[in-house]
Every structure is written in structure tokens, then in C-alpha cells.
Amino acid sequence: MRLILVGPPGAGKGTQATRLVAEHGIPQLSTGDMLRAAVAAGTPIGLEAKAVMDAGGLVSDEIVVGIIRDRIAEPDAQKGFILDGFPRTLAQAEALREMLAGKGIGLDAVIELRVDQSKLVSRIMNRAEETKAAGLPVRKDDDPEVFKQRLEAYNQDTAAVIPYYESNGLLTVIDGMQSIDAVTAAIADVLSKLDESVEVR
Ligand code: AMP
Numbered sequence: 001m002r003l004i005l006v007g008p009p010g011a012g013k014g015t016q017a018t019r020l021v022a023e024h025g026i027p028q029l030s031t032g033d034m035l036r037a038a039v040a041a042g043t044p045i046g047l048e049a050k051a052v053m054d055a056g057g058l059v060s061d062e063i064v065v066g067i068i069r070d071r072i073a074e075p076d077a078q079k080g081f082i083l084d085g086f087p088r089t090l091a092q093a094e095a096l097r098e099m100l101a102g103k104g105i106g107l108d109a110v111i112e113l114r115v116d117q118s119k120l121v122s123r124i125m126n127r128a129e130e131t132k133a134a135g136l137p138v139r140k141d142d143d144p145e146v147f148k149q150r151l152e153a154y155n156q157d158t159a160a161v162i163p164y165y166e167s168n169g170l171l172t173v174i175d176g177m178q179s180i181d182a183v184t185a186a187i188a189d190v191l192s193k194l195d196e197s198v199e200v201r
Pocket of ligand 1: 085
């Protein structure tokens with residue numbers, strides 16, 4: 001099963017992707033996680049990406065497409081994957097389509113977690129507080145001002161991938177303002193209705 005979760009920052013993509021990993025045994029490919037690891041390791045990509053990420057902007061298509069190209073070639077991604085935070089631009093969506101077509105495969109579903117953006121800032125502040133309370137480091141880009149920039153990047157660039165996937169019939173919209181469990185159930189329902197030829201494990 002090859003699936004994309006799309007939605008603004010704070011919509012719950014990461015939470016749902018973690019649950020899908022446990023349920024289906026396929027990896028979550030989060031470009032945000034991969035970039036944060038590159039920053040932490042001080043690799044050339046990390047050094048290039050850090051300032052953009054700290055400001056809430058988008059890292060270049062070239063870098064993230066390269067990261068995804070390498071990642072989906074790994075053995076654990078051969079039976080499927082959940083993309084979380086990629087594609088974030090139309091150019092990334094098109095690069096992904098070409099990349100998969102080159103392997104003779106395609107996507108099975110794109111799920112948009114649709115949320116009320118006016119509620120996202122408080123949601124992200126809660127996430128930061130919970131993380132802090134758990135004794136874990138808080139993401140620098142969860143600062144309210146940087147978060148607003150990330151939301152702007154979503155509305156300016158990423159929102160365009162939604163009509164792109166709608167036009168090729170892959171998109172399903174789910175109400176991301178429901179409880180976490182209700183969103184999980186709604187996603188499970190979508191996946192259970194996928195074409196029988198798709199392997200849902
Ligand atoms: P995320 O964890 O998905 O919210 O990503 C954190 C940050 O990493 C974003 O605000 C961007 O700066 C960068 N990033 C992650 N994925 C992408 C992508 N597909 N394209 C461009 N920048 C990305």
C-alpha cells in the first residue's frame with residue numbers, strides 16, 4: 001500500500017502515520033523527520049536545510065525529492081509506505097509520479113486531513129507543552145511565529161497538491177478536527193474500500 005497523508009502542519013499526519021505503521025507494517029516516510037536527522041547529524045543537506053526550517057519555509061524541491069528517491073529505494077519501502085509531509089509542492093508531486101512510474105508502480109490513496117486553521121495554533125501550542133511535560137525537546141519550529149510561517153507555506157504551495165490528486169481520483173478528505181481515534185477509524189474505512197488488487201496488510 002502506497003499512501004500519502006496531506007494537511008497543514010499540526011493536522012495530525014504524524015500521529016496517524018505512526019498508527020498506520022503499527023497496523024500495516026509499512027514505514028512512515030516523513031521528510032520533516034529525515035531533514036531533522038540530517039540537521040542533527042550536521043550533513044551537507046542538514047546544513048543547507050537548517051536555516052529554512054528554522055524560519056518555517058520550504059526546503060528546495062531538489063533536496064527533498066533526492067531524499068525521497070533514496071528512501072523509497074530501501075528494502076523496507078518495497079511493500080509500501082506512508083508519505084508524511086511530502087509532496088509539499090506541485091513539482092514534488094510530479095517528481096514523485098515520475099519516480100514511481102519509472103518503477104511501474106503508483107499511489108493507492110491520498111488522504112487529506114482537513115482542519116480548521118484558526119484552531120491550529122492552539123493545537124500546536126498544546127503539542128509543544130505536552131512534549132515539554134514528557135521531558136522531550138520541543139521543536140524549534142513549533143514557536144507560534146514560525147508556525148504561522150509554516151501555515152503560510154502550506155497555503156501558498158502545498159494546498160495546490162490537493163486539486164492535483166483530486167483530479168486523478170486519488171483524494172479522500174477526512175475531517176481532521178474529530179478525535180484522534182475517530183480520524184484513525186475514518187482512515188481505516190478509506191483503506192478498507194481500496195481496490196481489492198491493492199494489498200492492505
Ligand atoms: P514537518 O515535520 O513535516 O512539519 O517538516 C518540518 C520542516 O521541514 C518544514 O517546515 C520544512 O521546512 C521542511 N520540510 C519537510 N518536508 C518538506 C518538503 N516535502 N518540502 C520542503 N520542505 C520540507
